[in-house]
Amino acid sequence: MPLDIRALPAPLDAALVEGLRKVDFPTLGHYLEEGFCDPALQRVAGSGKLVGRAVTVRTTATDSTVLHHAAGIVGPGDVVVLDTGGDRRHAPLGEVVVNALVARGAAGAVVDGLCTDIDALRDLGLPVYAFGRTPLTTKLHGLADGSLCAPITCGGVPVHPGDLVLGDANGLIIAPAGRLAAVLDEAIEDDAEEPALVAELHEGKPLGSLTGATETLRLLGAFN
Template sequence: MYTINAMPEQVPAEDLDLLSGVETATVGHWRLMGFMNRAIQPLLPGRRVVGTAVTLAIAGPDSTLLHHAAGLLRPGDILVIDRLGDDKYACWGGGVTVAVKASGATAGIVDGPCTDLTEIIDSDFPMWSRGLSPITTRIYDLGGGMNIPVSCGGAVVMPGDAILADESGVLVVPRNEVRAVAEKALGMQERGKQREASVRDRVEKLGDLSGASAKVLAKLGPA
């Protein structure tokens, strides 16, 4: 059986533009939910992408629905694939990469392995996955779901959520929280740059700025 729901409304471009300046690690300074398991890592280094989540749930050795979904994607979409616990079969390889990139989609994220790393690199298509596997899926017509709630790397992903992915990992942000998260993170990053410059120029010490030295000295007591 297949469950295929309508394509989600895309996150407003101005919100994604704001989010594109954010590092996932900055959000990780205060937010605990929405981060995918750290085992889901980029296959192409030095990339940061933002987009609208289009979700897919496919099981085991079958990728029939993925091939169909590749023809439905839009520019700005990020395809997020829940492999329903499978860590053996690579559902994503060179051929899927070509098809998904041709749709204009921004990136792919797989809670499982990929294959054909060289072809993915040659296609210059950003991908996040749990590594690589030489054992691939087939067209077994076993069913699946598209644009349904999924779990990817332990994070709940709803179709239409915003995705921020970079070299540190992948973050899922509900669409109605994107602007608030981005504005807070950008403010933190700006203050961080100022603090780093102060430490670099030896104007101040990191322990003084963070408050760590005061805590240590308080525990040590009077000299």
């Protein structure tokens, strides 16, 4: 495929970003099915919650020229989301690229592939998600192939520039802002109600009675 270099996406809504920082990401799993990356795509460096704007990059298996360009133009709150075309041998993301992202104030990085320099990445503290690690790195071949801020796939999820990237120790969600905004208020309400539910469990009340699951089974004839 030819080179496809586009402008950075529009800024995210600040109120939506702040709301997403407050919600427990697994609570979103009560309301959504789409946007959840392959569970093998896990955090290998950094800590805490990641909320940021997706800046999409596509590279070839061996050439990270486009990624080096992208690392120099991202800004605060951006998350580089990298599609390697399915490569699971080469690491395009390592100490130098992640230092460049930190210097630009980026929020994190996600690679649909491997990373390297894991000790240095952990020292830097930037949230980085990858499928694994290797000492075999990409090179700067300067191939006329790759893209910046064009649609890609990462962790089995279609990703568009400007999508929201949510990450924690459980994994990653990448979804359009509008889809997340539609369920955010209900998810925050659920989080607020959970401590009372947990307290009732420790008082001896059955979970199925509290959630209505037992009554549902009764209506389905499970206890006849």
